[in-house]
Every structure is written in C-alpha cells, then in structure tokens.
Amino acid sequence: MFDDLELTTNKIYDRYLDKDLHKLFPQLIWEMSLSSNDLNSEELLTELNREDIWALANRGNNLRYQYINGSSVLLDSLNQSFKKFRPQLIDLMFDTNKQVASQAWFMPKDHYLKNCHIDPIIYKDMPGYKMSVHKDNSHIMLQTLFNLSENGSMGTEFFNSNETESFYKGSGGKCKGVCFLNVGESAHIIRDITDVRYILYVAVYMPTWAKQWIGS
C-alpha cells in the first residue's frame, strides 16, 4: 500500500518582508501535492470515517482528534510510506536558501540528514476547531500539511505579524498541501472549519544534541 506515493513541491514564497529591515529570515513557503492510487481509493475514506481510530488530541479547543497508530493498516501504511520523503524535505530546507538554513541550524546538512526525524500524524478536525495565529515551537524546523479529504476552503492561513489579513491560504484540495520553514514570519492560523477535515501533518524535528556542535 502507498508504494507509489510521490511528493511534488512548488515554491511560492521566498521573500523578505518590507518591514524586515535587517533581512533576518525570508518567508519560505511551498505548495505541495501527494499522489498515490491509494489516496484516491474508497478504502481511504472508509478508514478515515471510522470512529474507533481517533483519540482527542487536547489541542486548540478540544475539537481535534489524532489517529491512533496501529488501529488501521491502511493509515499506518500511509504514515510509514511518507517517511521516505524525509531526505527530500531536508534537501528542500537546506538547498532552497542556504543562508537561511545555516543561520537557523548551523550544522552541515549531512548532520540533519542523519539525525532529524519526522513523525507523520493524521488529524481529524471537527467543525468549530480553530487555532489562533501562532508560530510553531522551536523543535520544529519544517512543517507540512496535506489534505486527505476534500477540505474546501479550510486551508491553513498565513499572516505577517503586523497585518490583520492573511496573505496566503493553503489549498483545501484533496492531496494538496502546504509546507513552510519555521523561522521568521511563519505565523499561521486555522479557522472557519465548517466540516470534518482530515489532514496529514508532518513536521521535521530538530535532531538530538551532539557534542561536536561546539568546536571548542
């Protein structure tokens, strides 16, 4: 299952904001899409619609549920198959804008290729679920989100810190997604969830500590 899973990326933002006078970190955002025959199968929707595979995630306003690993062979397979993209995502981080990567994570790329990990999570967001404008925590280097169902206009929205209106909203199309670097202006929000929304959420996490990071 998901042997044919493929990931394509398309960079849509690589810019410094006008207000960022010091050129600290650019916004780096990609549109993404996944393809696989299994993503278009009836079985996927059947599995997502099961009631016995979800646990309350205790995030946002208690309307987010997390898939319980081990409770669906198909969904486990999706999570496992996605892990093969770990090197591709790290390449994306480090090769798109080398200055950004080296400033934010100062070890050579090989170190991160060896030690970063990803942990695919499938979420079910219920109508009314929301998260206020926030940036992700420092454990996360890169964040990706994919729609596992047709999520309409319920995509994640991105904000500049000094503007009230979002400048970009991720696609809600099935198998479409968004990816962003967790530095600088990466504030985002989830709101206006009007139907059940299924997403695949995959972060690239900072690696474990290594003593060689301090040469002296």
Place this chain on the structure above:
Amino acid sequence: MTLEANKIFDEYVPRDIHHVQPILMWELEWKTDLLNDPQLETELAREDIWVMESHHRNLRGYYDRKSSKFLEKLAYEFTKYKQQFTDMVFDTNKRTIGHYWAKPKEYYSGHLFMPPIIYKDMPTFDMVPHIDSSHIMIQSIINLVDNGDMGTEFYYPDSHEPFYKSIGTKGKGGAFLNTHASIHGIRNITKPRYILYVPMFFAYQLETK
C-alpha cells in the same frame, strides 16, 4: 558568588498585532571574587590563549579551553547557574516559553547544555543584526572587563535604531530568550572587548524515531 537577574523586557514587538514576536530579557550581575582577582586581566591579556575566527575577519577570538587554569575556572563557575537559568526561562512567562519550548520544564531538565565561551573582540569587530540559531534557548553575556559603551544592541524588525544597548560594566551583562524578536548586533568596538558568552542549548532524545 551570586548571579542576580533583573527582568527588563517582557513584552511583544511594537506593531506585532498577533503577539507572535515576544521579547524577554534580563540584566545580569555576576558577583564573584574571580572578577576582582588580578589574574583575570593578566590572563586575558595573554596572546597565546586565543583562537581567532576567520569567519569574523580574525577580529573575534575564542579562548582556547584549558590554556589558562584561571579562565578555565572562571568559565566553569558560571555553568553552576544552569538551574537558575532554567528556572528563569521556564518560570518567568510560561506563555512565551511555551510557544518556543512546548514541553514541561522537567522534560528539558537534564538535557540542557551550557558551554561557556570567552571571547576577545578586537577593534572594528562587528556583527550585523541577527537572530541566533534555533538550537539556542537562552543566551547570556557577562563583561569580563569594563567594556564601556560597547554593549550588544537590540533591534525591532522594522527599525535600524536599537531600542536597547546592554550594559558594558565589568561583572554585568544581559540574557535574552532566543525568539523571533531577539534581534541583536555588535558594532562600535573601539578597544579589545572581553566577554563571557554562554548559550544554553537543549538536547533531547529522539522519542518517536
């Protein structure tokens, strides 16, 4: 020997309407006999204990560990404050720290690494405004000599003028949480500046790999 910390900023960048760019800073005063010991200036003045950094135009040198017993002791003594820094970080503003380091304080304890580095910055050394690596949780700097008005300067993202300059007095310094808003730079170094520079890193295990 004591380290006094006085919080001076606990706010958001002006115009940060979503409150995603916090500033959390302290002024520090390290009271220790080591700073009044005549050996300090003698050792700092040695030429054979510095490794100059080519990526800083050979204008910044770090103390080569174990080349001076006195400086080794000085640097080691500061690491005794690791728990104090941990408490400062996690207990000052739980909302702010939770945005960056989301797990409970206990999760991080035992995995924090605080390597002390002594720097000698030569005249004309500078660093443009920048944010530190995401690996760093909190950064602290103590002046080892009287560094006059050569303190580190802190900026808002949309201003070329610093909103704060850290103190240059011997034994004093500052600390800041490494956030999206901890923009700082160094300039106007007119004479050798000696500082103790101590970042605190987090080391965590790969729990889900």
